[in-house]
Amino acid sequence: MRALFSNDHKSVGLRFLWLALFSVVLGMTLSLVMRAQLSEAGGAYANEDRYAAITLLHGSLMVFFVFTAAPQCGFGYFLVPLQIGAREMALPLLSGVSFWMSAASLVAISISILLPPASGSLLWLLGVTCFCGAMILASLNVTVTVIELRTKGMTLPRLPITVWAWFITAILSLLIFSVLVASSVFLLCDRIAGTQFFGVGTPISAAGIWQRWFWFFAQAEIYVAMLPCFGIVTHLLATYSRKPLWSERMAVLALCTVGLVGFCIWGEHMFASGLNPYTPLVFSMLASSLGVPALLLAACWFGTLWNAKTRYSTAMLFALGFVSLFLSGGLSGIFLARREFAGGNTGDAFVTGHFHLVMGVAATFAILAALFFWFPKVFGRRLNETLGKIHFLLTFCGVYVLFMTMHWIGLFERSFPPGTVVRIHGLSGIVGVATIATVSAQLIFFVNFFWSLLRGESTGAKNPWRATTLEWFVSSPPPSENFNGGVPVVFRGAYELGVPLAGEDFVPQHLAPEQVAKLR
């Protein structure tokens, strides 16, 4: 009970992860419901409003509470102070407040679907506004912590790339979410006070409103969600490759560019369209704007993997899966960016397939990679590797079959003139089967998760992955003040891997030059 209301960064981070886990379960169940509706009606749905509302709930749960909150607030809160050598976040009260606001928002958003459209969408909007507020507070906290609480010797170039990613994401979300709050205020005024900021000139179906509102908010989050994933995956690739991160500076620069480009593109869209949430969207922007920095990051990833003696643990497999999904998703993004997809129909299977692959599944893989990597740190026990690998293989194949087929369906649909109803029974069937297979593969994960949590193999060594960063040199789970009342001193960067030292192949960040000399 005490832990539930504590403002300790580890406790808050953990609670964010539990929140995400709950949302994943709910969100996946909803996607099954959607699939069932689609296959039942053979491609058309019985109750369009209901279907749209379920889509909205599925989307908002996944995007807000899983992809935005889990990497940034879950892992971010837990690890930022540990990795920079601080005892606590800069503003612990804000940690707690941001969590409870997120939780309230989750409740509001989940309930909103049960209400009739008018009041339901109002509640949904309030929930989203609350979530935006929570994220502003959280990113304020992370920004100040990284600027101010870095320990002695932890200069900016020595920061692990994960911290860079969380830091840049925090700054980006500080800017983006405040603009989102502004537009929420306008929307709320329109709904409650009868103002007409968004001159609703064109009549639009309730179903359309549900979907477009969601994308109005979610498009900004794509960048916020992807950035920490980039950081996590880059960190893991370097650690498991046992090689220094290839051109670390460039990776950091690429992350900064993602942030900058993300903000500019989104802001431009926001301002140019006069804050109109009803403009057709937007999916193609991901590919076109992320292209250059994504390429730079990919170069860093492959440069790191080149000639590496890689350890293929489950976390590494998921990180590689992220790279694969991100690149192949990016390829289909090129089509989206090139072709004028007039109307931006969100129901289009090609688009759905594309952004699920890039954003949804790739981000999930990054979160899972992080979970397998830091599980020993968080809980002091390890996830089962065999179960983890089976889970990885099934999920990896499952999502490729599922979303590639969805791409094909989208292409087939496009090759017919608009208006004709095309029903591709065979392919829809494959998608249905793949969905069920992929979702059931997650059961393996849940079994693994809870079994390992309760009776998993205990870590034994402090540092099971032979990583260099500070969090691995305190006990697991970390003690309440992280470093026994003081703060550690850092002498080197986070990626001195592949350096032979005392029978090991890495130099921890906190090892002083004299100590290294002695060990040699």
Place this chain on the structure above:
Amino acid sequence: MPGTSVLDDIELIIEDVSGGGRPPAGRDGGDSGGGGSRVPGGRSSARKYAIAISAAMVAILMFFMAMVAAFLVLRHSSPRWAAFQLPVLLWFNTAILLASSATLEVARKRQAAFDDKGFKRFWTVTTVLGVVFVVGQVVAWRELVAQGIHGSASLAVAFFYVFTVAHAVHLFGGICALLYVGLRKFRRSEMTRVAAAEVASYYWHFMDGLWVFLFVLLYFGK
């Protein structure tokens, strides 16, 4: 693969930063537990709050700028834009707010000169002026409503309400900060009253400047 190695046993070099007057780790007690500073000593905690308030001001500025952008776009494109007379009371309110910034600075000058009584007096005056401003805004809104000018009538009016209400809400936060600095006894805190007053003054002046900007915008833009 995993086994204990020499490297695991090397202890972290821990620097003690607890200093003299740090309160016992109050993790559940709100903002007081965030030690772990890079600079051992008391200076950094004030800096922490200064950075936090600056970041918050950036976020607030983005919030208002997004609305201003919408204002500027819709002013020219919306067919539902009908100009209206701003309440005269706003001039008075603006003067009050500007005066409050001045008294705030006087209070801080007194504080720097170790004149605790003078500080208290002028700090209270500032707080009262802040409250007067908010009350004045409320009166202005009531005046408009009494004239039958509602937000649904015209976008110009709607923007007026949204800007002034949003500003008043943020300013109310500032009043709370003033009260906090004025009433709290900073004996066991990691922060001094001087530092707290400085951080609060950043925010207050920011709110003051923001109001002047919004007022000019509304006056010429309506």
